Amino acid sequence: xxxxxxxxxxxxxxxxATDLLQRLNEGIITLEVEPxxxxxxxxxxxxxxxxxxxxxxxxxxxxxxxxxxxxxIMVKVREGQLGxxxxxxxxxxxxxxxxxxxxxxxxxxxxxxxxxxxxxSRLSELAASGVPVAAPAAPAKSAALKKKKLxxxxxxxxxxxxxxxSDDDDxxxxxxxxxxxxxxxxxxxAAKRDDKIQSKSQATVRIRTSQVDRLLNLVSEVVISQIxxxxxxxxxxxxxxxxxxxxxxxxxxxxxxxxxPHDEQTAFSDDMRxxxxxxxxxxxxxxTLAKDYADDTSRVSMVxxxxxxxxxxxxxxxxxxxxxxxxxxxxxxxxxxxKDVDLVIEGGDTELDKKVLEEINDPLVxxxxxxxxxxxxxxxxxxxxGKPAKGTIKLxxxxxxDHIVLLISDDGAGIDPEKVKTAAVRKGYITExxxxxxxxxxxxxxxxxxxxxxxxxxxxxxxxxVGMDVVREFVVERLKGSLDIESECGKGTTFRLTxxxxxxxxxxxxxxxxxxxxxxxxxSIEETLRVEAGEIIKVEGxxxxxxxxxxxxxxxxxxxxxxxxxxxxxxxxxxxTLSFSGHRLGMIVDEFVGEQQIVIKTLGTHLRRIDNxxxxxxxxxxxxxxxxxVPDLMTNGRQxxxxxxxxxxxxxxxxxxxxxxxxxxxxFTTRELERSIFEAAGYLVETATDGAQGLAKLREGLNPxxxxxxxxxxNMTGFELTRAIKADDHLAAIPVIIVTSLERDEEKAEGISxxxxxxxxxxxxxxxxxxxxxxxxxx
Amino acid sequence: xxxxxxxxxxxxRSSQAQEVLRRRAESLAQAEQExxxxxxxxxxxxxxxEEWYAVPIEGVRxxxxxxxxxxxxxxxxxxxxxxxxxGEIMSVTDIATLMRxxxxxxxxxxxxxxxxxxxxxENCSSAIVVDEIGDIVDVPRDSIEPPLSTLDKxxxxxxxxxxxxxxRLIGIVNLEKALEPVGETN
Numbered sequence: 001x002x003x004x005x006x007x008x009x010x011x012x013x014x015x016x017a018t019d020l021l022q023r024l025n026e027g028i029i030t031l032e033v034e035p036x037x038x039x040x041x042x043x044x045x046x047x048x049x050x051x052x053x054x055x056x057x058x059x060x061x062x063x064x065x066x067x068x069x070x071x072x073i074m075v076k077v078r079e080g081q082l083g084x085x086x087x088x089x090x091x092x093x094x095x096x097x098x099x100x101x102x103x104x105x106x107x108x109x110x111x112x113x114x115x116x117x118x119x120x121s122r123l124s125e126l127a128a129s130g131v132p133v134a135a136p137a138a139p140a141k142s143a144a145l146k147k148k149k150l151x152x153x154x155x156x157x158x159x160x161x162x163x164x165x166s167d168d169d170d171x172x173x174x175x176x177x178x179x180x181x182x183x184x185x186x187x188x189x190a191a192k193r194d195d196k197i198q199s200k201s202q203a204t205v206r207i208r209t210s211q212v213d214r215l216l217n218l219v220s221e222v223v224i225s226q227i228x229x230x231x232x233x234x235x236x237x238x239x240x241x242x243x244x245x246x247x248x249x250x251x252x253x254x255x256x257x258x259x260x261p262h263d264e265q266t267a268f269s270d271d272m273r274x275x276x277x278x279x280x281x282x283x284x285x286x287x288t289l290a291k292d293y294a295d296d297t298s299r300v301s302m303v304x305x306x307x308x309x310x311x312x313x314x315x316x317x318x319x320x321x322x323x324x325x326x327x328x329x330x331x332x333x334x335x336x337x338x339k340d341v342d343l344v345i346e347g348g349d350t351e352l353d354k355k356v357l358e359e360i361n362d363p364l365v366x367x368x369x370x371x372x373x374x375x376x377x378x379x380x381x382x383x384x385x386g387k388p389a390k391g392t393i394k395l396x397x398x399x400x401x402d403h404i405v406l407l408i409s410d411d412g413a414g415i416d417p418e419k420v421k422t423a424a425v426r427k428g429y430i431t432e433x434x435x436x437x438x439x440x441x442x443x444x445x446x447x448x449x450x451x452x453x454x455x456x457x458x459x460x461x462x463x464x465x466v467g468m469d470v471v472r473e474f475v476v477e478r479l480k481g482s483l484d485i486e487s488e489c490g491k492g493t494t495f496r497l498t499x500x501x502x503x504x505x506x507x508x509x510x511x512x513x514x515x516x517x518x519x520x521x522x523x524s525i526e527e528t529l530r531v532e533a534g535e536i537i538k539v540e541g542x543x544x545x546x547x548x549x550x551x552x553x554x555x556x557x558x559x560x561x562x563x564x565x566x567x568x569x570x571x572x573x574x575x576x577t578l579s580f581s582g583h584r585l586g587m588i589v590d591e592f593v594g595e596q597q598i599v600i601k602t603l604g605t606h607l608r609r610i611d612n613x614x615x616x617x618x619x620x621x622x623x624x625x626x627x628x629x630v631p632d633l634m635t636n637g638r639q640x641x642x643x644x645x646x647x648x649x650x651x652x653x654x655x656x657x658x659x660x661x662x663x664x665x666x667x668f669t670t671r672e673l674e675r676s677i678f679e680a681a682g683y684l685v686e687t688a689t690d691g692a693q694g695l696a697k698l699r700e701g702l703n704p705x706x707x708x709x710x711x712x713x714x715n716m717t718g719f720e721l722t723r724a725i726k727a728d729d730h731l732a733a734i735p736v737i738i739v740t741s742l743e744r745d746e747e748k749a750e751g752i753s754x755x756x757x758x759x760x761x762x763x764x765x766x767x768x769x770x771x772x773x774x775x776x777x778x779x
Numbered sequence: 780x781x782x783x784x785x786x787x788x789x790x791x792r793s794s795q796a797q798e799v800l801r802r803r804a805e806s807l808a809q810a811e812q813e814x815x816x817x818x819x820x821x822x823x824x825x826x827x828x829e830e831w832y833a834v835p836i837e838g839v840r841x842x843x844x845x846x847x848x849x850x851x852x853x854x855x856x857x858x859x860x861x862x863x864x865x866g867e868i869m870s871v872t873d874i875a876t877l878m879r880x881x882x883x884x885x886x887x888x889x890x891x892x893x894x895x896x897x898x899x900x901e902n903c904s905s906a907i908v909v910d911e912i913g914d915i916v917d918v919p920r921d922s923i924e925p926p927l928s929t930l931d932k933x934x935x936x937x938x939x940x941x942x943x944x945x946x947r948l949i950g951i952v953n954l955e956k957a958l959e960p961v962g963e964t965n
Contacts, residue, residue, distance in 0.1 A: 217867075259790060516850060604861060604904070605860065605902060606870035607854065607962060608961060610851055618863055620868070624861060624862070668956070673855065673961070
């Protein structure tokens, strides 16, 4: 099974301890001024107690002991058994500093660097006497120590003095006859420790992630200007080449001119000489400039690359921080699906960008759920098939070049491509003919289609088809990674997620459509071509081209993006063919501009999710260019080419008149967004701002084909509305689609128990899921 | 000194700027002395069509006049596009279209661009384009009334309150509502 990794919890403890220690330190400072502040003492004691408990939990017994002793002292202060003295302040600071050091070096071998025993005994002394035992042992002080022990109430001045002494007399500590202190090796070590604590406590800095993000933002600005510089180097080089060519041309001219009669030459010989010098000079200057600039740029390039790498590393965390929650999750899943499964985790120390880490949890959970639910067979079946009764799911992470590969394998039944094809044909994702031409691998990829499920009923929790499309959305759309499935019937399935180490920089093809520049990630482009108009042929009313015995449907990129056409030139037509999740589509554009590295930026805090657009980039000239979202383009493009059965639905729609949908949503933006989606798809849209208003409209005789509702609304929630609709004989037949940000399973279950026909969470919400779901329910 | 005092941008720029600032400082100090007797709210006025609106001054980051907008395909009609503000990408919101109030014209990206106010709510910033930027005024908080009940619901949800400034009724924009994230909610 999985090894229990204490380091994760230690990291959590360190985070917590930093705050506690900060407060404890501040408390001591305030206490020195107001020693009688009871509530402050109480707070301080609570913090010390928390520190004691948490450190014990993670096995940092020394810290726990120190906290315990400090507590002892402070309790006595609170009970009035001890007066608070400035000596206590010193001791507490010493103790807290040691705790800081111990906490920061948790899990490392710090033996010999810190004198825990000595500190503990000094704290005990303090608790017993109210006056600290002079820190390190020194012969000169042994007497003083003893004296103090005999006279617990000695004045603070005395203690100060002895502290002073201790610093001066470190060298002689060997002579100490004070048993406790001799044990620890005495003074020199303690003094050395002081230095070490100082330097060690500065070895790490705690930085807000927002600050790191801002830093990365600035670094990416530097990277942008570096890319610009590299372009300029190339420009300058070509200028130098032009200069060299000019000079050669001039040399030839010169030799021709020298053949003229001598007296004719004298007329311009001065100018010629001057021009000759200028040409040579210009060439030399340009060459030197180009060379120097190239050298400088490549030097800076290295620095910038380093800078970028270092900056990225600031956010690198081991994947174990995510993986470590999985054994527990797996146990829950196994119990939920009544399977017996072992989880094996490998490569937990592989490091990954924090931002990527935050995003991989969900897809991994979905894949594991899928593996437990559909992959691993019931124990009886496994035994019958000659496999061990207990299934094994393996989660593995490793770095390959500038990518992280995550492998999730199970030893279950495997994915049967024929079953997937049958379900896909039944649900109208592909036609019979298309199913026949699909390879097994392409067929398996269909499980990542939005809303795809081999189960028949949409309302069923695991059969709803949310899940694997979330995997695709996270891995491909957000993380710009790729997905692959290997599966062998009866042997098992392996999901392979390949994710770039950095999310910030990609290669992209710049292209122009309707006068605007867009960037298209190169990773999804299969090829770019320029074809004659005659090469585009029509098959079944769709425009296609033939490439290497494959037929690739074509779509105008500007139609997907809703841009106005510009007058067509009679040159060859530029087409970029995209390949994504087993499909190919050719995008007709107006012009290719070129390929280059781009820095990905989000659309800002206001525009969270825009169809077809993954983000923007800033080009060298400061121009802001939208980056196209390939999965969106593919889905929308395929709809336009009529690859999906949507076309058939549209025909039916014409016969039956437009469909009506009622949208109940209190947020204006969401309501209008949904309205525009449905209106664009030809629906008549009615809206209500809450459930009560919606129900009233329904009862007044509005007879929509479907109701789309939010959950959290004033007056009447979506769940209540759903229940009311399903309880009403006249309305019960109307499909209800809940669109909500509540995505916990219990909430989904509540929605479904209320009678909803579909449940869409806003995090995976987009035009397609919504329309697909509604259309599937209506037809 | 009237708390309703009006300080125009022109005044600030003029040679009397120092004087104005001094007077303003005095009035602020005075308000403070009267310990909450007149709590003031700072408002930046702007015009849409014939009407005047305002945003709370705390929500204003800066005023942006020279900018170039990149259009983003298939966004709601009140999103003009995005701009690059020193490396930070930000949406440009046509607030008149959003609130369904008549404005001068449609925002024409090829022509001269109207002035923009960069506003920020708690977790969202955007540049809102307006027809004209007006003055900064301080009004007593208790003079702010709830929005007119006659307002259309689609408008009233964007108005946090109304207040009279120089006999003019000013609608104060509810930034939290106007800057709801696009493409997801909550």
